[in-house]
Amino acid sequence: MNYSPCTYQFSGVTTRVAGYSKIPPKILEQIFSIRKLAFIDRKKWDIESYQGSDYEWDEYDDLDATYIYTHQNDQVTGCVRLRPSSKPTLMSGPLSFILPAEETRAHLQHCWEATRFALSSDDFATGELTQANVDIRTAALFLSMIKFAQQQNVRTYEIVVDTMMEKILKRSGWTVDRRNIALGSKGEKIIYGTLPCTLLTYEEVLKKNAIHKATVYHQPLITCRSSDSLDKPQVIPQTLPNRNIPAKISMHTVLQL
Template structure:
């Protein structure tokens, strides 16, 4: 399994992988979870995909099996614009070292990849990839809106989330907002054996720096 960061300047180059990502999102969020999302023949997408995000993709044999979308928290974010009710004060205390992760999903129908019989390899690889890319680009804090099941998975992985508000029922989901550390110790705890990324120590120029 390999992790790829598709920064805005690489969207066109990796358009095929991004099409697969949107189809995976439709499969997970629309079909499996039954969320109220917009899906078409091209997959699931929303207005935040128009803001030139960075996508972290997990690939296996060239196919996308996991994804997440990253946007700087100082700009428009799903958490602030769509789900402010999840925030204790109704607003996100954004800073330059904060990035939002949204639309995180993995294809858990894969017949292999359970790490220690517990968490899926793609899930742990995605956690590690998000942390690694965030650190490399000057971010120390990751915020997200997720559900209670995913909150438990993060805790089991050794990457506990600090809640930013109380859980709220949104559609058929109990949603919760939280903050996650992007640091070396978190990366080492979640990184599975054999983890590989296209941005590991390769001197890639940061898409932006919060420093």
């Protein structure tokens, strides 16, 4: 990726934006652990690529992935994964069943996929709500996503959400443009849609959540790995499945953001 990692602060919540190769292994472990707790333990999702470890990750966690995560000191408290829609994605793989006709899909050149949105529910969770009655970490992640999109000339994000997440987005000031509807694995309604990444949208999310400004740090608050290892895949010091997981089986799994 052609950008440098950066850190934001929104109303005291710190978010970090970094590519896969520039995230320290211990931070990546925490991201995958939060996802496992959120999707496997709490939501009971049937994710084909999950093979029983303490982490939830798949073949799309690779050098094409970018992560935005909230943290307190060295503890990750929330995360979301971003990928260019022109690359292999969940939308072109396991979630392709929900895509509408090609002519109604966002132009891939200026569109990214946003998936695996999760918050921790441990002692590090702030529990603070914004004026829009949204977790402050959620609002901070949304705002960071829009800031990143503007820097990278990304006009829209592709998402698949359930109705609850759609309501949270709307309450936050970021309305989903519905493109298609299908049923998830439990018979629930899931929505494929896009999110605009305009300055107007950014200002609306700030206003709705009563967040007045962001502080930007281009120097990392969390030390990244040395440059000689930036292009190497991460090695997590716990048993994980092989990185080259075939995950092209169509599975009706509800994925939030």
